[in-house]
Amino acid sequence: MTSTGPSSVLSMLHGRAALRPDDTAFAFTDYADDPAGRAHTLTWAQLSRQTMAVAREIQAYGTAGDRAVILGPQGLEYILAFLGAMQAGLVAVPLPLPHRGSSHERVSAVFADTTPAVVLTTSAAATDVGDYVDSARLDPAPRILEIDALDLDADSAAGLVATDLPDTAYLQYSSGSTRLPTGVMISHRNLAVNFEQLMRSLFAGQQTTGLTIVSWLPFYHDMGLVLGVCAPILGGFRADLTSPVAFLEQPARWMRALARNERAFSAAPNFAFELAARKTTDAELAGLDLGGVLGIINGAERVDPATLERFADRFAHFNFRDHMLRPSYGLAEATVFVASGTWNESAEVLRFDTDELSAGRVRRRDSGGSALVRYALPASPVVRIVDVDTSSECAPDAVGEIWVCGDNVAAGYWSRTAEEQQCFGATITDPSPGTPAGPWLRTGDLGFVHDGALFIVGRIKDLLIIRGRNHYPEDIEATVQEITRGRVAAIAVPVQLYIGPITITVIGEGGGRVRARWHWCAPGPGSAPALS
Structure with a gap:
């Protein structure tokens, strides 16, 4: 058997198979051919045995450290x-399987x-995957293995x-x-x-038996892989899974899955919450209890x-309660998770003066301004706000770049030059007591600490700079969305690329349109396209 180490996802998998062989590990509901859904399951013993069987086949075509691309549809395979x-x-x-x-x-x-x-796929996707491999013109060409065509019940260790x-x-x-x-x-x-950090932050020592x-x-x-595949194994939890397409077709399927599991835990991007709130009907949800x-x-x-x-x-x-919502912050370079709100408390939202934030300062407001979610400042990983120009720590209530330090931070990017790896291995100039000098991950995100809590402002690269002033696209998006109730995206247009007026159309759910036109400001210092 492959040496796995004391805390790897593989060692935990085989340990759970030995202790709880007949318990269900993963259940996947497929809605592709049956609108009511067809469930497929793997017990811990089956998952362990079939993982070993797949590993044995892979070893015939690759050695330790080689890469195995996974290119197939969502499912147990x-x-x-x-x-x-990995085994x-x-x-x-x-990787995602591209749409035909x-x-x-x-x-x-x-x-x-x-x-x-090797490239790992399924029989249903093998033809398309073969075309992708052929078009890549790799020499030598990778071997394509169809997981569902393998003898998964053979003597796996042999x-x-x-x-x-x-x-x-x-x-x-990345995307x-x-x-x-x-x-x-x-x-x-x-x-x-990172799994331990996530569990400490999200559950704070609370009982997770039966989760x-x-x-x-x-x-x-990253969030789907860690939450849907790795966390169930590391925590010994049962997983109830389906595909993104199944959710997008009927957001109520997500709600039904949450309701049918007594102690359910889940995760999704913000758009999914918006979609579920707007695109579910009471008839679809009849009889559900989310308590x-x-x-x-x-x-x-x-x-x-x-x-x-x-x-x-x-x-x-x-019976859904607002304290069940857990706003969280993270990024792939830190595995997935960095910080979240406080256990069993409703998400706290504070308002700040938008103009002051644009100038890098923080001032509270009772109404209006920018509404930002409060995140608990974690003990692990360590998070600091750093001045991007001096690499020194920012004082509280000053906007800077969010830096992260901890064993959850990745070693770097695969096959990239040192120049392309500059977000890793950063050091803080003259760190404060208790603050490690490094190595730090530069997240590229702007934020600040206020009253001992972390607030996220936006991405450095996404800033819209008009006449020398910073504008955060998230603030523009939130304002327009409140008016139109449609999906909104604010983007920066480099001055060098400006070639004439651009018409922007916002289409609301009711079919109404709001038009705005870019115009070119008079030449001179600070000139930039502006809305009219």
């Missing part, structure tokens, strides 16, 4: 591919970046070569929507430590306080 790749000593690379007819540039870029020895695990467990690739995707190197220790993790998040996403929900993380994107309120109000009739 994806989980087996991920675990089997074989390879570095797992979870869409561009697969991202997949090709990751293939070129990782030069995988022929499996024992090997030490590489430092990197898996590569978490790559505006640039080439980058793979964050997550180690087994990063994963185990079920409910998730539709994609397994290739047993332990909590739902709102993370992976900016948390909108108005969305929290709408979600809590929408489901209050079904």
